[in-house]
Amino acid sequence: MNRRQLLASLAAPLRAASAPSRPNVLLLSVDDLNDWVGCLKGYPGVQTPNIDRLARGGVLFTDAHCPAPLCNPSRTAILTGLRPSTTGIYNNEQYWRPNYPNLVTLPMHFRRHGYHVAGAGKIFHHVAGFNPPDQWDEFQLQQFDDPWYRRADWYPWNKRIPAPPGHPFNGLSNFAGEFDWGVLPTAEKDYGDQHAVRFAQSFLARPQSKPFLLAIGLWHPHIPLYAPQRFFDLYPEARVHVPLTRDDDLTDLPPLAQKLAAFRRDEFERIRSTGKWKQFVRAYLAAISFADSLAGDVINALDSSPHASNTILVFWSDNGWHLGEKQHVHKSTLWQRSTHVPLILRAPQARFHGAPRTQPVSTIDLYPTLVDLCGLPSPDRLDGISLRPLLENKSAPRPPVVSTHLPGTHCVITNRWRYITYPDGAAELYDRRADRHEFTNLASLPRHRALIAGLARHAPASSMPPVPDNTQFNFDFKTHTYQRKAQP
Ligand SMILES: [Ca+2]
Numbered sequence: 371m372n373r374r375q376l377l378a379s380l381a382a383p384l385r386a387a388s389a390p391s392r393p394n395v396l397l398l399s400v401d402d403l404n405d406w407v408g409c410l411k412g413y414p415g416v417q418t419p420n421i422d423r424l425a426r427g428g429v430l431f432t433d434a435h436c437p438a439p440l441c442n443p444s445r446t447a448i449l450t451g452l453r454p455s456t457t458g459i460y461n462n463e464q465y466w467r468p469n470y471p472n473l474v475t476l477p478m479h480f481r482r483h484g485y486h487v488a489g490a491g492k493i494f495h496h497v498a499g500f501n502p503p504d505q506w507d508e509f510q511l512q513q514f515d516d517p518w519y520r521r522a523d524w525y526p527w528n529k530r531i532p533a534p535p536g537h538p539f540n541g542l543s544n545f546a547g548e549f550d551w552g553v554l555p556t557a558e559k560d561y562g563d564q565h566a567v568r569f570a571q572s573f574l575a576r577p578q579s580k581p582f583l584l585a586i587g588l589w590h591p592h593i594p595l596y597a598p599q600r601f602f603d604l605y606p607e608a609r610v611h612v613p614l615t616r617d618d619d620l621t622d623l624p625p626l627a628q629k630l631a632a633f634r635r636d637e638f639e640r641i642r643s644t645g646k647w648k649q650f651v652r653a654y655l656a657a658i659s660f661a662d663s664l665a666g667d668v669i670n671a672l673d674s675s676p677h678a679s680n681t682i683l684v685f686w687s688d689n690g691w692h693l694g695e696k697q698h699v700h701k702s703t704l705w706q707r708s709t710h711v712p713l714i715l716r717a718p719q720a721r722f723h724g725a726p727r728t729q730p731v732s733t734i735d736l737y738p739t740l741v742d743l744c745g746l747p748s749p750d751r752l753d754g755i756s757l758r759p760l761l762e763n764k765s766a767p768r769p770p771v772v773s774t775h776l777p778g779t780h781c782v783i784t785n786r787w788r789y790i791t792y793p794d795g796a797a798e799l800y801d802r803r804a805d806r807h808e809f810t811n812l813a814s815l816p817r818h819r820a821l822i823a824g825l826a827r828h829a830p831a832s833s834m835p836p837v838p839d840n841t842q843f844n845f846d847f848k849t850h851t852y853q854r855k856a857q858p
Pocket of ligand 1: 402441592689
C-alpha cells in the first residue's frame with residue numbers, strides 16, 4: 371500500500387463517521403396543560419422547574435396554540451398534519467384510521483424514512499382504535515391512575531381492579547367518574563405515567579443503530595387530578611387563588627359561544643356550590659407539578675444518554691384547560707384558556723436557542739418542522755408551516771394561527787387579536803393586549819368591521835363535514851381492524 375492508498379483508506383472511515391447523520395426526535399407531551407407554567411406566567415406561583423429549565427435551554431414559543439381544543443381532534447391534527455376542517459375529525463368519537471386508511475402520520479413518515487419509531491403512553495387519543503400498531507416499531511400502551519374506572523371495551527388492555535378505599539378522593543360522591551382529584555393511596559412510582567417514564571429511560575439508555583423518533587405521552591395534568599402528596603404540599607390551600615372571572619362575562623357572547631361555555635357547566639356549578647373551587651385549582655396545580663417532575667425525569671434520561679447531543683426535543687400539550695373562566699371547567703372552547711399551550715423545541719443546533727419566539731404559532735406546525743429539521747421529504751399535504759424560519763430568525767413573519775372546534779367554528783389569532791367565527795355568522799373579537807382575560811367582545815363595534823373582514827379571510831373557507839364516528843364501525847382490538855356497519 372503506497373502512501374496515497376494508505377491516506378485514502380484512513381480517510382474513508384473518517385468521512386463516513388463525519389457524514390451528517392439525521393438527528394433523533396424526542397416528542398414529549400402532556401395532556402390538558404394550559405399556560406400555567408412558570409415560563410409562560412399563566413399562574414404566578416406555579417412550580418414547573420423542569421419545563422422552565424428546558425425553556426431556558428431551548429426555544430420557548432410563548433404564543434403557541436393547539437389546532438383544536440380537545441384531545442382527539444388536536445392530536446389527530448398534530449400527528450396527521452391536517453386540520454379538523456380538512457379531515458372532518460372534530461371530536462373524541464371519530465377514529466382517523468378507517469376514515470383515512472392511507473394517511474401517513476408523523477410517526478409513520480419517520481418510520482418510512484429509516485427511523486426507528488417508538489412510543490409510550492398517550493400519543494394518539496387514548497381509547498382503543500385510535501393508535502394503530504403499524505405506526506410504531508415498539509409501543510407501550512397508556513397505563514392509568516384509575517384502572518377501576520376504565521371501560522373494558524374502550525381500554526381492553528387495562529387490568530380492572532376495584533376502586534381503592536376512600537374513592538372518590540375529592541369527597542364528591544357520584545361525580546362523573548373521571549372528574550376526581552386527590553392523592554392516590556399508592557407509591558409515587560406506581561402512578562400510571564411512570565410506566566411511560568420508565569419506557570423512555572430504558573429506551574434512551576440503549577444504543578440505537580438507526581436514528582429514532584421516540585414519543586412519550588404523559589397523561590398528567592388531565593383529569594382525574596391525582597398526584598402524590600408532595601405536589602399538593604407545594605400549594606397550601608390558603609395561598610391558592612381561583613382565576614379572575616366576571617359574573618357578567620357571558621352576556622356579550624353570541625348563542626353558540628354561550629353553548630360552548632355551558633358544556634358540562636353542571637360540573638363547575640357543583641365544584642363552586644360545594645365550596646371546592648379552590649381545592650380543584652389546587653389539584654390542577656399539583657397535577658401540573660407532578661407532570662413537570664415526570665417530564666423532568668424523561669429530559670434527564672435524554673441528557674444523561676449517548677443521544678443527548680443529536681436529539682431534537684419537543685415539549686408540547688394537546689390543548690389547554692379552563693378552571694372557571696367563562697364559567698367553565700373543561701376545554702372545547704376557542705378562548706385563550708383552551709387554545710394556549712406550552713411549546714418548547716430544543717435542537718442540537720444551539721444557534722436557534724435564546725430569545726423566546728413571541729409570534730403566534732400552532733402545534734400543527736410540528737410535523738412540517740420536524741420533517742424540515744430532519745431533512746426528510748415532505749408529504750404531499752400538510753396544513754402547518756415549518757417553524758424553521760422562526761428558529762433561524764426570531765423576527766420571521768408568520769401568518770395568523772387558526773384553531774378549530776366544530777365545522778365553521780374557528781378562531782384566528784394574531785399578536786394583537788383573537789377573532790372567533792361561528793357557522794351562523796356570529797363572531798367574537800378580543801384585544802389580546804388590552805384585555806388578556808377576554809372579558810369584552812368587541813365584534814359588534816362598527817370601527818372593527820374592516821379588521822374583522824381581514825381576520826376572517828384567514829379562517830378555513832370551508833369545513834369538511836364530520837366523518838363517520840365510532841358508532842359506524844365495529845372495531846376489533848386483537849386484529850386492530852375496523853368494519854363499517856351496514857347502512858340502513
Ligand atoms: Ca387533552
